[in-house]
Amino acid sequence: MDIEEFRKAGYDAIDRICEYYYSLREYPVVPQVQPGFLKKALPNTAPGAGEPWSNIVDDYTKLILPGLLHFQHPLNFSYFPIQSTFAGTLGDLLAGSAPTPSLSWFVGPASTELENVVMDWAAKMLGLDRVFHVESNIGGGVIQTSASESMLVSVVAARTRYLLAHPMTPIESLLIYVTSQTHSCGRKAGLVLGLNVRVLDVDEPTRVGGGLDAETLRVALDEDHAAGLAPFVLITTVGTTTSGAVDNVADVGALLKTSYPDVWMHVDAAWAGVVLACPEYRERAQLAGINAYADSFCTNFHKWGLVNFECSALWVRDRQRLIEALEYTPPYLRTKQGDAGDTVEYRNWHLGLCRRFRSLKMWFVLRSYGLNGFQGYIRNCIAMNHMFAKQVCATPSFELVSPPSFALTVFRIVPRAGAPNGTANKLNRVFYDALLARSSEVLLTQTELGGVFCVRFCVGSSRTTPADVEDAWNIVCEVGETVRARFGK
Numbered sequence: 001m002d003i004e005e006f007r008k009a010g011y012d013a014i015d016r017i018c019e020y021y022y023s024l025r026e027y028p029v030v031p032q033v034q035p036g037f038l039k040k041a042l043p044n045t046a047p048g049a050g051e052p053w054s055n056i057v058d059d060y061t062k063l064i065l066p067g068l069l070h071f072q073h074p075l076n077f078s079y080f081p082i083q084s085t086f087a088g089t090l091g092d093l094l095a096g097s098a099p100t101p102s103l104s105w106f107v108g109p110a111s112t113e114l115e116n117v118v119m120d121w122a123a124k125m126l127g128l129d130r131v132f133h134v135e136s137n138i139g140g141g142v143i144q145t146s147a148s149e150s151m152l153v154s155v156v157a158a159r160t161r162y163l164l165a166h167p168m169t170p171i172e173s174l175l176i177y178v179t180s181q182t183h184s185c186g187r188k189a190g191l192v193l194g195l196n197v198r199v200l201d202v203d204e205p206t207r208v209g210g211g212l213d214a215e216t217l218r219v220a221l222d223e224d225h226a227a228g229l230a231p232f233v234l235i236t237t238v239g240t241t242t243s244g245a246v247d248n249v250a251d252v253g254a255l256l257k258t259s260y261p262d263v264w265m266h267v268d269a270a271w272a273g274v275v276l277a278c279p280e281y282r283e284r285a286q287l288a289g290i291n292a293y294a295d296s297f298c299t300n301f302h303k304w305g306l307v308n309f310e311c312s313a314l315w316v317r318d319r320q321r322l323i324e325a326l327e328y329t330p331p332y333l334r335t336k337q338g339d340a341g342d343t344v345e346y347r348n349w350h351l352g353l354c355r356r357f358r359s360l361k362m363w364f365v366l367r368s369y370g371l372n373g374f375q376g377y378i379r380n381c382i383a384m385n386h387m388f389a390k391q392v393c394a395t396p397s398f399e400l401v402s403p404p405s406f407a408l409t410v411f412r413i414v415p416r417a418g419a420p421n422g423t424a425n426k427l428n429r430v431f432y433d434a435l436l437a438r439s440s441e442v443l444l445t446q447t448e449l450g451g452v453f454c455v456r457f458c459v460g461s462s463r464t465t466p467a468d469v470e471d472a473w474n475i476v477c478e479v480g481e482t483v484r485a486r487f488g489k
C-alpha cells in the first residue's frame with residue numbers, strides 16, 4: 001500500500017467506523033456465534049500473494065465485526081465498561097502511525113513528557129495529593145496496560161522495599177493481603193511472584209457488599225506477626241468488581257502507618273477511581289485516605305474514563321521504590337539524559353522495556369472532553385444507574401443485594417414467600433439464564449456475593465440514554481415475571 005492508497009483506505013476505514021456507530025443499535029449486543037465460527041470462515045494459512053485491501057477490509061466488516069461483543073452498545077450493562085471514544089480512537093491511530101518505543105526519554109522525548117503531563121493533569125483532576133504528581137519529583141504517575149499489571153508492579157515494589165528493610169526475611173514467610181472481594185489479579189500477583197496470599201474476609205452475611213475495616217486487618221496482622229509471617233502489602237479496593245464496595249482506606253491506612261509502617265498499601269480503583277473527578281464522590285471513594293496513606297493508586301481510564309483500551313493509570317507516592325525494584329540498565333540502554341537524572345525513564349516504572357505511546361489518546365480525551373465533559377459523563381452514568389436501582393426497589397419481586405454503588409446495581413429476584421431454603425439461588429440462576437437468552441437485546445452479568453447468586457447492572461457506555469435503561473428494565477421485568485411464574489408464582 002503506498003501513501004495515496006493509504007489515504008483512500010484510511011478515509012474508507014473512517015467511513016466504516018462511522019457506519020458502525022450509526023448502526024450499532026441494530027447489532028445484537030452479544031454476537032450470535034458459536035465457538036469455531038471464525039476458524040471455519042478463514043483459510044488455515046496466510047495468503048501467499050498479498051491481497052487487495054478492499055477484500056481484506058470487507059472481510060473485517062463481514063466476518064469480524066459481527067463476531068464481537070459490542071461493549072459500546074447502548075444496552076450493554078455487563079461487567080465494567082471498556083471505552084472507545086472518537087478522540088481516543090484518533091489518538092490510537094496517530095500513535096500507531098508514528099510508533100516510538102519510549103524505552104527512554106532519549107528515544108521518546110515527546111511521548112515521555114506527554115505522559116508526565118497527562119498523568120499530572122489526571123492526578124489534579126482526581127484530587128490526588130501533590131506528592132503523587134510527576135512534577136513533585138517524589139512520586140508520579142505512569143500508564144500501564146492493565147490494573148493487573150499496575151497491581152503486580154506495586155507488589156514487586158512493596159516486596160523490594162520490605163526486603164531492603166528486613167533482608168533476612170525468608171521468602172516463604174512473605175504474605176500478600178487481599179480481601180475476599182479483591183479482584184482475582186491480587187491472587188494472580190501471588191501466583192506470578194510465587195508468594196503466599198492471605199484472604200481477609202469481608203463477606204459475613206451482615207456485611208454483604210461491605211469493605212475491609214481496620215479491626216479485621218489488625219487481627220490478621222497480629223496473628224501473622226505472632227506466627228513469624230511477614231505481611232508486606234495490602235491490596236485495598238475502591239469499587240470492587242462484584243458490588244462496587246469500598247474498603248475503609250482511611251482507617252486501614254492509619255492502622256498501617258501507626259502500627260505496621262512496612263506494609264505497603266495499594267489502592268485498586270480500577271473501575272471506580274475516575275469518580276474522584278467529581279468532588280461530591282470524593283468522600284465515598286476515600287480520597288482523603290488515599291492521599292494520606294496509599295503507597296500506590298490505580299484507576300483504569302480505559303474502563304470508565306473515556307480513554308480507549310489500554311490505559312491503566314498508576315500513581316506511586318515514592319518513585320524510588322518502583323525504580324529500585326525494576327531498574328536494570330545495561331550499557332546499550334544508557335543515555336546522557338538518563339545518567340544526568342533529569343528525565344523520567346519509564347522503562348524503570350513498568351515490566352516491559354518498549355512501551356506504546358498511550359499518553360496521546362489520554363491527552364486527546366482530556367482536552368476534547370475537558371473536566372466538565374468528563375464529569376458530566378460520570379454523573380450521567382451514575383444518574384442512570386440510580387434510575388435502575390429505584391425501579392428495583394419499587395418492585396416487590398426484586399431486591400437489591402447490596403447498596404447501589406456509583407454506576408453499579410447488584411440485584412436479584414425474590415422467591416415467593418415460604419419457598420424452601422436454597423430456592424433463591426436456583427431461581428436467580430434460571431432468571432439469569434433466561435436473561436442471557438435475550439442477550440442480543442441487552443446484556444447484564446452474573447456474580448455471587450457472600451454465597452448469594454445475583455445479577456449486576458453497570459452503566460458505562462457513553463451511548464446509553466435513560467430510554468435504554470428503561471428498555472433494559474422492561475426486559476428484566478418481563479424475564480423475571482416469566483421465571484417467577486415457572487417457579488410457582
Ligand code: PLP
Pocket residue numbers: 080145146147148149183185237239240241268269270271300312
Ligand atoms: N481490579 C478491579 C476492581 C477490577 O474490576 C478489574 C477488572 O474488572 C481489575 C482489577 C482487572 O483489570 P485489568 O483487566 O485492567 O487487569
